[in-house]
Amino acid sequence: MAKKLVGAALLGQSGGPTSVINASAAGVFLEALKHEEITEVYGAAHGIKGILDENFYDIRQEDIAELERLKYTPSSAIGSVRYKLKDVNVDPTDYNKLLEVFKKYNIRYFFYNGGNDSMDTCLKISKFMKKSGWECRVVGVPKTIDNDLFGIHHSPGYGSAAKYVATSIMELYLDGTVYNTQQFVIVEVMGRNAGWLTAAAQLASVGGVQPDLIYLPEVAFDIEKFYEQVGALLKTGKSVMVVVSEGIKTKEGKYIPELEAEIKKDAFGHANLGGTASILAKHVGEKFGVKTRAIEFSLLQRAAAHLGSQTDIEEAFKVGKIAVQKAVKGTTDKFVGIVRDEKSETYKAKFPLLPLHIVANTERKVPQEWILPDGKGLTQDYIDYALPLIQGETKLEKVNGLPRFAKLKKVLVAKK
């Protein structure tokens, strides 16, 4: 067991929010408040930016009940940021400032909650602190709806977003097939490089709804083949539902809005081309004379805490809690992973501490062998993988028929 390290604990949230990133914050905060060696519990306003600017919220001022409610509150309660630290050899300014701030506020425990970029940030800070001789335990807390983190079974945030996608596809399918006239509905799901969230549309099949076509960015998108397939489906007279990732690309590596911009370039310059779904919908409408509707899940898919997976919420909470427990016991330079306990017949998660470098700056894609050809969906292997992650309904409290999200006081710590 490592020596007792006395000082303040600091959490930062980073990158795009999820509906359970605050559950991890709740895990960190509530656990940190329990340990006597942790003298202060701080939340950085807007991640790294808040540290550089010395904007810290004093978590001891918050009501415990509100911190508990963070479990069910979407978005990043203390503010997020997109900020990539430069290489320390190129520009050490930020690092020196971070060290100064860590010393001034006696920060001995640093937790950073984010995706692969944020794990990279953790790694860089951890290395710099070590080199500078400032003892500080750095533990990463993973999150992302994209589910593209390497070395773990899945990311906190994915389960809830996947539940949103699968549920909404079921509902939209029922709606989209209601008239006796044909309709073409195309739904666009987030995930620029990895198709995990789009794949969740396949989970709707467990509820009895199979979207006609599902396109992931892991497979080159053949637009002519797409029209062929849609044409064949429309010939049956039935309404057609297609689910596409925002990140689908042609084999030349072009996103659909890029392609469209090339077609339209001469016509007019700065058109609002719209997203992948609306462009494809427009072309299908023109080609086949069918009524179309393009639907983007947009921010809803990562903000819909009312549809959170309780499994996901509990896991997100645990990764935060375990980060603190392990840091207090001496862990540093690690992140809290989630792996599936393969010995257990039913789904059970384990939370090993893994080295930061395996997750930093890498992206995990949906395995090719799980993707059926020609947009026909995902295999049973994918369903077996993902279905456990969407189980359980959120315990989000409702008041007046509306979510009762956490209300933090956000008392700023006096600058030193």
Add this chain to the structure above:
Amino acid sequence: MAKKLVGAALLGQSGGPTSVINASAAGVFLEALKHEEITEVYGAAHGIKGILDENFYDIRQEDIAELERLKYTPSSAIGSVRYKLKDVNVDPTDYNKLLEVFKKYNIRYFFYNGGNDSMDTCLKISKFMKKSGWECRVVGVPKTIDNDLFGIHHSPGYGSAAKYVATSIMELYLDGTVYNTQQFVIVEVMGRNAGWLTAAAQLASVGGVQPDLIYLPEVAFDIEKFYEQVGALLKTGKSVMVVVSEGIKTKEGKYIPELEAEIKKDAFGHANLGGTASILAKHVGEKFGVKTRAIEFSLLQRAAAHLGSQTDIEEAFKVGKIAVQKAVKGTTDKFVGIVRDEKSETYKAKFPLLPLHIVANTERKVPQEWILPDGKGLTQDYIDYALPLIQGETKLEKVNGLPRFAKLKKVLVAKK
């Protein structure tokens, strides 16, 4: 008490679905199955179209448990239609066919579930049957997320859609304000002529979230003033959230996509201009150099049964049930209204039978005195009106973490 009328009962669903229109179908079907004078219970496939084509589902073949699940199943389970009967004096073809079918299948009870157009259909059919001497009791069952039906307090379907809007606005607001960089988020809500559903964004204030600006179609949209207001809000440095109805129009009566088409007319002909929100977002982005995001609730707002208001579900069920109970007792030419019991201090609904003509082909708008000037939202009067309608959480059953919607056998009745 009217004489006992023995024969079949027929329900048709019409117009745009809601997440509770099937709750009304459940009310009709389950009640109809209880009455001995109702010999058969039919569901018309795709409303009037199904009657003209003699496509009837035999509801007696369905499992009661599945009919109960209809209460929580979105969309129109037996299929909807948009079909407006011509004036009988102009073209009696459809009417004669309807009479022939009613006689052939001995239809003595006819229930039609829809909005103002459907109530008009009810009225026309009722008049024609009476004139032709075919005794048939016709009762309208109201529905619409638009809440624009005259003569009643609110429409079944509105409460659930309003709950979806208010909840999603709360979630999106939290997400939209997460970064330290400014963002302009604009959300588009359904309602071509009446702003009831857009007004529901104001209910988010009860949960602590006040959208910066809310624009209803009831007030002429002044685009220059809009830019002024947005500019002033952006100057504060905070992120801005605006909610607009798809139906906002300038004082010259132009919808935003129409305006845009005029601007773009010479550049190129058949552009996919996108919706109101995405056009406004584009212009705000260009004018103020701010990051923008346009979000359309699209079909989600009328299909999201997972977020149904239990109050709405129960009321939708009751209007269906009461329609049958009253028809059996002799009522015809009426629809089942919902009014608020003003004698009760807490919210309580009453279900009077009202003449069809008061609701047919009219539209009820949001009262001007409930709309604050300059997009500042709605008054407390609106909140007092609408808040009771979103109370209670749906009892939708979940299996595998997904909604367990009704699965009907849909056995077609042999054509006579």
